[in-house]
Amino acid sequence: MAKQIALTARPSFARIAExxxxxxxxxxxxxxYNGIRDAKAVVKGQLIELPPKRELVAPKRVAATRAAFAPPxxxxxxxxxxxxxxxxxxxxxxxxxxxxxQQIASAPLPYPIPLAWDRTKLAKSMRVHRKLVPVINxxxxxxxxxxxxxxxxxxxxxxxxxxxxTSSKLSTHCWGIAIDLDPTTNALGSVGDMDPGVVEVFRxxxxxxxxxxxxxxxxxxxFQFCTGY
Ligand SMILES: [Zn+2]
Numbered sequence: 638m639a640k641q642i643a644l645t646a647r648p649s650f651a652r653i654a655e656x657x658x659x660x661x662x663x664x665x666x667x668x669x670y671n672g673i674r675d676a677k678a679v680v681k682g683q684l685i686e687l688p689p690k691r692e693l694v695a696p697k698r699v700a701a702t703r704a705a706f707a708p709p710x711x712x713x714x715x716x717x718x719x720x721x722x723x724x725x726x727x728x729x730x731x732x733x734x735x736x737x738x739q740q741i742a743s744a745p746l747p748y749p750i751p752l753a754w755d756r757t758k759l760a761k762s763m764r765v766h767r768k769l770v771p772v773i774n775x776x777x778x779x780x781x782x783x784x785x786x787x788x789x790x791x792x793x794x795x796x797x798x799x800x801x802x803t804s805s806k807l808s809t810h811c812w813g814i815a816i817d818l819d820p821t822t823n824a825l826g827s828v829g830d831m832d833p834g835v836v837e838v839f840r841x842x843x844x845x846x847x848x849x850x851x852x853x854x855x856x857x858x859x860f861q862f863c864t865g866y
Pocket of ligand 1 (some may be wrong): 810815816817858859860
């Protein structure tokens with residue numbers, strides 16, 4: 638996990654960005670990284686993460702391949718590309734079922750993968766954002782073509798919504814733009830055993846790998862189709 642600081646009342650993200658990164662222009666990216674759309678709505682004492690600067694700077698676009706498109710960077714682009722989930726969030730932190738009906742689809746896999754929580758069962762598809770359906774197909778077709786099929790042993794989950802606590806950041810799994818693979822050997826905070834070739838194929842299709850994060854936030858089971866969040 639990156640460094641964290643507690644916010645004082647009416648924090649100025651511009652000031653924090655200036656102080657920690659030497660660049661006030663990173664204010665919006667820093668707020669968005671923390672899942673905060675309106676800096677004024679921040680609660681006093683709320684913890685925000687200060688990721689390495691490279692996480693806040695928009696990366697060079699991944700060249701769009703046949704099926705894939707470029708991943709969004711930062712919260713505003715995620716909302717614009719995959720839908721404004723906040724409009725579906727209820728006061729108690731749960732989600733309107735319409736969100737899932739409108740945005741989440743079943744992405745068929747070119748070959749089945751055992752489920753992490755019950756290896757006797759095979760996943761033939763993954764529940765992800767409807768726009769990611771062709772991307773998922775592309776990733777696993779490429780893995781198969783590269784002879785890496787056996788390197789992904791289990792599927793740990795795609796779309797998942799957990800009730801949002803006040804001031805907590807929504808997971809990218811809430812948009813259906815993240816998938817977890819081989820969770821038993823790639824626990825949060827561990828180095829894990831994800832195959833570098835698998836990581837490379839995901840990268841080539843526009844995914845960011847959670848194993849690239851540092852410290853407690855290192856998440857080697859996790860691949861997400863966005864950056865800067
Ligand atoms: Zn994950």
